[in-house]
Amino acid sequence: MEALLVPSLAKIDRIIQETPDVRTYRLKFKDDSISEKFSWQPGQFVEFSLLGSGECTFCISSSATRKGYFDCSIKRAGVVTADIHTDLEEGDDVGIRGPYGNWFPLDDIKGKNLLFVGGGIGLAPLRSLIQYCIDNRGDYKDFTILYGARTSADLCYKEEIEEWKKNTSIKVVLTIDKPEETWKDNVGVVPKILEEVVKPEIANTKVITCGPPIMIKYTLQSLDRLGFAPKDVITTLEMKMQCGLGKCGRCNIGSTYICKDGPVFTYEQLKALPDEF
C-alpha cells in the first residue's frame, strides 16, 4: 500500500501566471519511462505533492492529445497551495501520483452538440476536454464555450481563449460579474448569460459544467429551467481527498468514493447521492 502512495518526480517546465492567484504549472516527468506510461483521459486528476508541505489533488488541465507534458492549474487557497505558489520555480521538482478517477464520458458525447459552462478556476478540468475535442473536432457538432469570472483579471487561459475565438468552428461567450470600463463582452453571472445570451439548443446537446459550488447550484437550476435532461448535464466534483485510491475514506459521499467513482458525474447521478457536498 505504501508503495502505491509514493509519488514520481516531475520537473516544472514552465509556470504561467493566469490570474493574480492562479498559476498553471507545466510538468514533465524526469524519468522518460514513466512519462511514456503516463497517459490520462480528460477529467482525471493527479496527486501533486510539494515535498515537505504535503499533497493536494488537482485535475489535469491539458489533454493527452498534446504530448510530452501535462498542466496543472493551481489556485492559491490553502496552506499547501500557498507554499506551491511561493516556493516553486521553473526547474524545481515536485512529486506526482496518478492519474486517478474517472473521466468525461467520451463515447457518450460523440456526435453531439457540446456546451461548456465554466466559472473561474472551474475552466481547468473543462480545458482538458476542450483541447481533446478540438484535436478531434470532426467527432462533434456545435461547440459552445461559456466562461465567466468575477472580474476580467480573474479569467484563466486568456491566450488560449483568444485562440479559441479565432477558431471559427467554436463559439466563445465570455462574461464577468460586474461591469468594467475596458470590458466589451457580456456582463452578468453565468446562469443569466446562459439563459439570455447563449440560448442553447436542447436537443442532442451535452452540457459540461464546472465552477464554484454556488455557480454550479444556479447553473444546474437554470439548465433545468431550459429543459435539459439531468443525464445530459455532466459536472466534476471536488472533495478533500488524500489517497486517490479509494482507501482513505475522506471523499466518501454515501457509498460512493469520489476519487474512484468520480470526480465526473452526471447531474442524474448527483441527484441520487446524499446531500453532503
Add this chain to the structure above:
Amino acid sequence: MSFSTFVTDKDGLQKLYEAIISKHETYAPVEKFGKYDYKKVSSLKECDPDSPIAMTMSVKPLFFPRASKIMKYEATSAGTSIHETGQDQLSGPRVILGVKHCDARGLQVLEAVNKWDYIDSDFLNRRANTVIFSKRCDKADTQCFCTSLDYDLENLDALDVAVVSGPGGKVYLQARTEKGENFLKENLGKESAAGSQQALDEMKKQYEAFAASFRLKMDYKDVNEKMSKRFDSTAYEEATRNCVSCNTCAFICPTCHCFKISDEKIKDTGVRYKSYDSCNNVYFTLEAGGHNPRPAKYRRWRQRSMHKFVYYKERFGVNLCVGCGHCAISCPVNISIFEVVNHVAAAPMEV
C-alpha cells in the same frame, strides 16, 4: 472442509503458548496502565492472552499501523530524490495470541476495502503471514453486541485457531483454517487429544451460555434499510448531543480505516507518513477553500454510523461494525454506536 479440534488443559495450553513464543515472533496483550495492547512478547509471563475484552485495544495496529512511513526524501540544490521504505521484512509466520473474535472479524471485514481496485498488498501480506490464536469470551461485556450482527460468531473463519474454554478446566483448540490446522499439528504436544463429538457439543454449550449473557441485542435485519430511509432524521442530533468530538472511537475501532497523509520535514530531508484519522474530526473534510461538507457534529456522526451500517454494506456486502463495543467503553461520555443506531432506526420517519 472440516478442521480438527484438540482437547487439552490449562497446563497444556500454557506449554503450547510457551513453545510458540520461543519459536515464533509472537504478539499478545500486554498490560500497561490497566489497558491491554498487543505487543511483541518474549515470555508468557509478560502477557495475558485471557485479557478482558473491555480493557483490550484492537489488534488492528499490527496490520494497519498507527503511523507508517510511505517514503523518505531529500531535496537539496543538487536534486531531489525519493526513497521508498519498502515492504516489511518477514521471517517466518508471526503469531498473535488471545485475539478476540470480534477483533478478528474486523480484520476480515477490512480485507474488502483493501482488496478492491488498488490492492493494499502490505495489509494482505501481513494477514497472510499471521496465525491468529483467538480466545473466545466466556461472558459478554456490558457494551458488546457482536452476536446481533451479520456474521456467524460461533464458526468464524477470520481466525486460524479458536481457543475455547470447556468445563472442568478443559481447553479446546479448534482449527478454523488450513493454516491453523497445519500450525496446530506442528506445535501441539503429545498429551493433547483429538476432540470427539462431545468436545463439539461442549463448545456449542459454551457458546450458548456466552450468547445468553448479552445485555445488548440488536434487531439487525432491517437496520440498514431503516437507517437509509432516515438520513435526514433529527435522531442523530438527539442521540449525539453530548458527544465531545474527541475521536477516540475511531482510533480504537477495529474497523475504522480512514487515514491521512502528512509530511514531516526538517531542512532538506523529510518523511511522509500515513496515519490514522477520524471522521469525527471537524477538519476531516474541510477543504482549502473553506468549504466543509460536514461542519456539524451530528452530520459527522451520521457519516460514521451510516458508513458502519449502510454504506460499507452497500459497497462490499459486509457490515463494517463488528459489535465489539470498544467505542462505547472508551468514550468519555459512553455514547454507544449501538444506541445511536437503534435510536435512529426507531425514530419516526421524516415527512
Add this chain to the structure above:
Amino acid sequence: MEEVKDKIVSIEKPELIAPPEWKPVIVGILCNWCSYAGSDLTGTSRTQYPPNIRIIRVPCSSRVDPWFIIKALQTTADGVLISGCHPGDCHYISGNYYARRRFLVTKELLKMVGFHEHRVQFSWVSAAEGAKFAQVVKKVTEDVVKLGPLHLYKKENFSK
C-alpha cells in the same frame, strides 16, 4: 575499564554510545536587542568561543515559544541556550519577564519527562557583555559535552 570511560555516553540513555567524532549541536536563541548585540560584540572583539552554537535571532526573548525549544530538541540539537536582556532592561518593557515565567515552566516540565536540566539553559546577556556571552557559550557547551548526545523523543530518520 579505561575504554569504557572514554566512551561518550548520553546521560538519559546510557545504553546508547555515540561515535567518537560526535560534536554537540547547541541552538542559541538570542534576543535582538541585548544578547544578539552581545554576541556581535564578542565577535568584533575577537573573543573566541566554542563553534558548536547555532544562533537564531528573535526580536525579544518572549518571542521564544516553548515549541522552538521542543522542536530544536526533537530534531538536531543536543542543547538549547536562550538569552535575553537583563530583567528590567527589556526593549519592549516587560517581554523578558514573560519569557522568564514561561521558561521556568518549560524547564520544569522537560526535567520531569527526563531531560537533564542542563540541556536547556537560560541566561541574561546585555549588549555590552561580549565576554560574558563567550563565557556562557563555553559553559553551556561544556555542560552538554558532559551530558553526551541527546536521544530523547527524536523525530525519526533525521541525521545530524
Add this chain to the structure above:
Amino acid sequence: MDYSKQIQDIAAKLFAEGKIDVFVGYRMNGFDDNQVPVVINDPKEVPALVFTEKSVFNLSNYLKADHTRNKRVGLVVKGCDSRSLNLLLTESQVKRDNLYIIGIACEGVVDEKGQKMQNCIECIVPDAVVYDEMLGSPRGKKDYIVNADIAGLAVKGLVERREYFEEIFDNCIRCNACRHSCPLCYCAKCCIDQETATIYNGSNTASSAFHALMTWSLHLAGRCVDCRNCEKACPSHLPRIFCINRTRR
C-alpha cells in the same frame, strides 16, 4: 451526596420561567450505576437528571460546544468544574449573564470501581467557587497536598523518569481525546492542528505524541484545575496528569 431531586426541581423551575434554553446535567447511563452527561433543551427530559457521587464528568466542557454557544445555559458544577468555569469566565469564553450555575459543595466523586478519585482526596477547594445557587453545606478550603505520585516521580532518577515517560508516549495513540475533553482547551483550531505546524503535522508517531502532549501541558500550565477529564477520556488510560500537575504553581 444525592442532589438529584433538588436539581430536577431547579431545572424544571428554570425551564418554566424561561430563564434557560439548555440544561447540562447528568443522567444514568441506563445499564449500570454509572452516569453520563446529558444536554437537554426540552423540559420533558428533566426527570432524568441525577446527581450523586458518580457524577464525574466536568460539565463546563460543554460550554464550548455548539449546543450551548450563545444560549442561556443552566448547569451543575462541582468544585473542580466551577474552577474551570471560573477560568472560562475570566478568559471571556462564556458570558456570566447567560449562565445559571448550580454549585455543589462536593464531597468527592468516585471512579467506576467505587474508589474515591485521587484528585478529590487532594482537592483544595471542594466547594463551587462560582454559583447562583449552592447545594450542600460548604466546607471551606483545605490545605494543599502535593500529589503523591508526582512527588514520588520527582525524586526518581533521570533514567527512570525517562523510561516512565517513554512508555507513556509509546502508548499514546494520539487520538487527542484529552484535548477535546479538557474544558480549558477551547481554541477554535488548536495550534497542533494547524497545517503550518510542519514539525508536528499530525503523524501518529511517538515523537509527535511527545510534542502534542508537551504543548498541551505547557498551554495548561498554571491553568489546570485538576478535574481529570483528560484521564477519564484517555482510551489508553495514560496518567497524563503528571505532565500538567508538575507545572501547577
